[in-house]
Amino acid sequence: MVEQRARQDWTIEPMLRSVPGVADVVGFGGGIKQYQIQIDSLKLRNYKLTLTEVYRAVADNNANIGGNFIEYDDEALVVRGIGLLRSLDEIKEIVLTSPNGTSVFVKNIAEVVICPQMINGMVNHNKQDDVVQGIVLFIKDKNITEVINGVKEKIDYLNYHGLPSGVRIVPIYERTDLVQKTIHTVEHNMLEGIALILVILFIFLRRIVASLVIIIVIPLCLLFAFILVDIANVSANLISLGAIDFGIIVDSAVVLVEALMVK
Missing domain, CATH: 3.30.2090.10 (Multidrug efflux transporter AcrB TolC docking domain; DN and DC subdomains)
Structure with missing residues (x-):
């Protein structure tokens, strides 16, 4: 694994560092x-x-x-x-x-x-006892999707033109899939939450107009939040997407609507 680690340190890492938004590439496994x-x-x-x-x-x-x-x-x-x-x-x-x-x-x-060099540890993957692994670190506040697409282009180039025959870079973990699943979860929770809240509020409030007012608050608040995220140039990552709490939004709207109905 000495030659594979040398190829990563001297060929792969410099190429991946040239991608805009990549801060560093940390290598593990193999032998220096x-x-x-x-x-x-x-x-x-x-x-x-x-x-x-x-x-x-x-x-x-x-x-x-x-x-x-x-x-x-x-x-x-x-x-x-x-x-x-x-x-x-x-x-x-x-x-x-x-x-x-x-x-x-x-x-x-x-x-x-x-x-x-003296080995202090090794990286195991599936049934392989020793593999060479590289972790790409992103620059803060950069668009993760754009950076990953740039890294993929460099990897494709290295696999077909920059590495010897029989040597390939195989991604084992990618944040794009996780971000896409998070976005899907947000969409799923919003649509399912709207339908569920509409039924529950109509049962307890018995007023369709009041229920619709509360339901409209959810997409409007999300739209306003995403506008602020875009203005602040905050990327759509796990932290920014996970910061949206539907429960707080609905609770506030329910309290206000109930107060108006009581008056």
């Missing part, structure tokens, strides 16, 4: 790829080297250094010296010391391998 130099202590002693010397040699050969700038017309071009290591062979060929003109390389005192 590391180039490890596994030193043989006996060989290190034979060449009269220390771990500090090996560390400094590798660090000096894996540097990214600035080199001032070059003036070009009205611009200043920054000069940078890139000496980053890119493969196991490059690490193996790092010179540690040169006693008597004979170079001692990393490969002479150690084995260079690719291994995962």
Whole structure:
């Protein structure tokens, strides 16, 4: 799972972060790829080297250094010296010391391998013991539906063009379905609530006009609430939709209508 995690960290996450409204992508599972130099202590002693010397040699050969700038017309071009290591062979060929003109390389005192970083946990999905998972975090107050659609477009592009054959991104949880179910619940509660309240109020008040007045309050209040939500640029998320309480709206209308009927 090391290669899958590396693809997520260096290919998938930067692509998804480019979607407007995405704050970050948090990766879980798999193993974080590391180039490890596994030193043989006996060989290190034979060449009269220390771990500090090996560390400094590798660090000096894996540097990214600035080199001032070059003036070009009205611009200043920054000069940078890139000496980053890119493969196991490059690490193996790092010179540690040169006693008597004979170079001692990393490969002479150690084995260079690719291994995962120490694992503190793993992600299980269904019957798979270890999978690589990424969680997309949204920016506050952004339209969730628009952001998710943008993420889906990037995922489709990566599945067909950006990933090797046999590697795919499979969504396992999506907030779009939850938001749509919440909207359906709001519509269902409104229609069913109107019908139920109409029957109950007509039974107790025995006046169809008073019952209709109370019923009309529900859609009018919802319409006013959604207008304010739109003006304030609040997205239709679980919190904003769940903040609507039909019971309080109907209770207030019932109290007012009953007070007028008593007078």
